[in-house]
Amino acid sequence: MGYETVIGMEIHVELSTKTKMFCNCANTFGADENTLCCPVCLGLPGTLPVINKTAVDYCIMAGLATNCHITRHSLMDRKNYHYPDLTKGYQTSQLYYSLCQNGYVDIELPEGTKRVGILEIHMEEDAGKLVHPDGLDVSRVDYNRAGVPLIEIVTAPDMRSAEEGRIFLDTLRNILICLGISDCKMQEGSMRCDVNISVRPEGTEKLGTRAEIK
Secondary structure, three states: OOOEEEEEHHHHHHHEOHHHHOOOOOOOOOOOOOOOOOOOOOOOOOOOOOOHHHHHHHHHHHHOOOOOOOOOOOEEEEEEOOOOOOOEEEEEEEEEEEEEEEEEEEEEEOOOEEEEEEEEEEEEEEOOOEOOOOOOOOOEEEOOOOOOOOEEEEEOEEEEEEHHHHHHHHHHHHHHHHOOOOOOOOOOEEEEEEEEEEEEEEEOOOOOOOEEEO
C-alpha cells in the first residue's frame, strides 16, 4: 500500500497600511529599534485601541479575491500566550469569528486546474521581534512590528505535494500583490507560511497525525 502527503497551510500576511492595526504609529519596515511605538501598541494600561478601517477593507478585499463568504458579524478575541516579544501577554485576533470564510483558490498544475479550499481569513495584530546582535550574549526586543495589521489565510488540507504547495503560494502571492494590500516580501517577514503536513494510506479519507512546520 502506498502513502500520500496531505498539506494545508496557514499564511500570515502583513497589510500595507500606513499605520498599525489599533494606533497611529507608522507601519514601516527597517526603522531603528523601538522608534515606532506608542502606549497603545505597547499595550499599556488605560489605552484605548481603535481598529484601522483600511485594514478591515484590505481583509475583505482578500476574501473577495479568494471567493470567500464575507461574514456580517466578526469579533476580536484575546489569544493568550507568553513570548518576550508579545507586549500585552496576548494577541488581539479573530480567534472564533473570522471575517472571511469558505473560499477557494484555483491553481494551474501540469495535469490541469486544482481547487484549494480556503477555510477562513481572519485579522490579527503582529508581535514584536527578537534581535540577536552579533558578538553579544544577549537578545534585544524590538517592538516596532508590534501591532502591525495581519491577515491569516488558513487553507483546507487539499495539497498533495511540495510542488502543489509552491504553486499555490505563488498564485496567492500574485493575487495579494495585484490587490495592492501587501508587498508580500518574505525576506522582510511580510509574508510567512506555516505548513501542516501529514501522511495517510492512498485511497483513505482519515487524516494522519499532523506536524506543523514553521
